[in-house]
Amino acid sequence: MKLSKIAETVCPSPTLSMASRVQEKRAQGVDIVDFSAGEPDFNTPDCVKEAAVQALENNFTHYTPYAGIEELRSAFAKYLADLGLEYSSSQIVVSNGSKHALKNAFTAILDYGDEVIVPAPYWNSYIDIINMCGGVPVVVKTKKSNGFRVQLDQLCEALTKKTKAIIINSPNNPTGMVYSAEELAEIGKFAVDNDLFIISDEIYSRLIYSKKLKHVSIASLGEDIKKRTVVIGGLSKSHAMTGWRVGFSASDTELAEAIGRIQSNSTSNVNSIAQKAAVAALELAEEDANAMLKQFEHRRDYIAQRISDIPFLSSLLPKGAFYIFVDVSKLIGENIGERRIETAADVADILFEKYNVAVVPSDAFGYEDHIRISYATGMREIVEGVNRIERFVKDNF
Numbered sequence: 003m004k005l006s007k008i009a010e011t012v013c014p015s016p017t018l019s020m021a022s023r024v025q026e027k028r029a030q031g032v033d034i035v036d037f038s039a040g041e042p043d044f045n046t047p048d049c050v051k052e053a054a055v056q057a058l059e060n061n062f063t064h065y066t067p068y069a070g071i072e073e074l075r076s077a078f079a080k081y082l083a084d085l086g087l088e089y090s091s092s093q094i095v096v097s098n099g100s101k102h103a104l105k106n107a108f109t110a111i112l113d114y115g116d117e118v119i120v121p122a123p124y125w126n127s128y129i130d131i132i133n134m135c136g137g138v139p140v141v142v143k144t145k146k147s148n149g150f151r152v153q154l155d156q157l158c159e160a161l162t163k164k165t166k167a168i169i170i171n172s173p174n175n176p177t178g179m180v181y182s183a184e185e186l187a188e189i190g191k192f193a194v195d196n197d198l199f200i201i202s203d204e205i206y207s208r209l210i211y212s213k214k215l216k217h218v219s220i221a222s223l224g225e226d227i228k229k230r231t232v233v234i235g236g237l238s239k240s241h242a243m244t245g246w247r248v249g250f251s252a253s254d255t256e257l258a259e260a261i262g263r264i265q266s267n268s269t270s271n272v273n274s275i276a277q278k279a280a281v282a283a284l285e286l287a288e289e290d291a292n293a294m295l296k297q298f299e300h301r302r303d304y305i306a307q308r309i310s311d312i313p314f315l316s317s318l319l320p321k322g323a324f325y326i327f328v329d330v331s332k333l334i335g336e337n338i339g340e341r342r343i344e345t346a347a348d349v350a351d352i353l354f355e356k357y358n359v360a361v362v363p364s365d366a367f368g369y370e371d372h373i374r375i376s377y378a379t380g381m382r383e384i385v386e387g388v389n390r391i392e393r394f395v396k397d398n399f
């Protein structure tokens with residue numbers, strides 16, 4: 003019996019796979035530093051957990067409206083209003099994490115063979131999600147010299163008659179870079195001029211590390227841009243709620259209704275308890291989220307300094323999210339004993355096997371010569387992990 007083409011080609015998420023390899027090593031008693039998955043080490047804030055307990059006690063355990071409870075859709079609308087985006091609650095669909103919101107959005111806009119422009123480095127799941135929806139990802143490689151931000155001439159070059167959408171992720175996973183309002187306006191105009199949808203993955207919008215830098219949503223840059231944009235967000239990163247699976251999409255009414263209908267026939271509503279918890283996160287956990295943000299900034303500063311002090315390694319200073327994208331190109335082509343280092347994956351492999359540090363090589367993100375370090379982990383781990391990376395470089399190069 004033959005499985006579908008999708009089943010045969012879909013890859014396991016490389017970030018989650020690396021996280022599983024870490025669990026396996028830990029189960030064998032190995033002291034491994036985990037810089038792999040982008041998952042906050044913090045506990046979910048108490049007020050959020052209490053709201054969940056309360057929901058259970060109140061027997062809030064039935065199906066809810068498939069697009070989410072009104073209270074939560076309104077709370078997300080208010081959250082977006084604080085970013086300068088006006089959406090009614092009916093334009094918001096609550097999904098099982100932002101990953102699911104992305105899947106719903108692409109299902110709603112793509113026909114078989116439609117192309118989606120994906121700037122690289124990209125978050126790994128975009129490619130598989132687009133493929134699963136019958137689309138064709140068209141990868142456009144950004145340059146380090148442009149701060150890993152896609153340029154207009156690159157978009158024009160990638161455009162074909164089949165282009166249906168472009169995906170923008172700012173702050174970005176894996177580079178931590180942030181687009182300026184001017185750059186986003188240019189991309190927005192490109193989308194308007196060529197009648198494209200914009201999928202704007204803003205899951206890291208609350209995680210920006212400069213008072214001077216503010217998150218700008220591309221949808222806030224004009225009605226004609228907003229109409230064709232799907233804003234994607236969620237609570238996994240900003241509120242340490244990865245396991246609760248709460249994300250959302252906000253879009254034009256017609257598209258939001260389609261996304262709702264798609265979800266109603268696939269997963270129905272998000273877990274009812276998690277929805278109540280999410281309302282508490284948005285209404286009561288501002289201080290907790292700010293405290294985590296401060297910790298992330300402190301970690302970013304530390305790790306960026308340490309990496310810049312290690313010979314042969316370099317990186318741009320991440321402005322947001324919780325990743326640092328480290329250039330290891332100077333190690334490529336060198337030998338360690340019998341082993342020749344050909345790619346960033348070799349670097350990651352040696353770090354994992356010999357130095358017990360888990361990082362994700364950049365081929366997972368459609369790029370070469372880099373490793374991604376997630377600093378969404380405690381300071382003790384960060385210090386130890388960077389010490390091991392430093393030892394790896396000093397021992398071998």
Ligand code: PMP
Nearest residue numbers: 099100101125175205236238249
């Ligand atoms: N988008 C980006 C850029 C991410 O890094 C992640 C990481 N999990 C997601 C979406 C999905 O997050 P979640 O489904 O937990 O909301």
Ligand code: GLU
Nearest residue numbers: 015017018038039040175
């Ligand atoms: N987004 C996180 C990461 O990039 C979590 C893993 C995943 O959802 O694939 O590591």
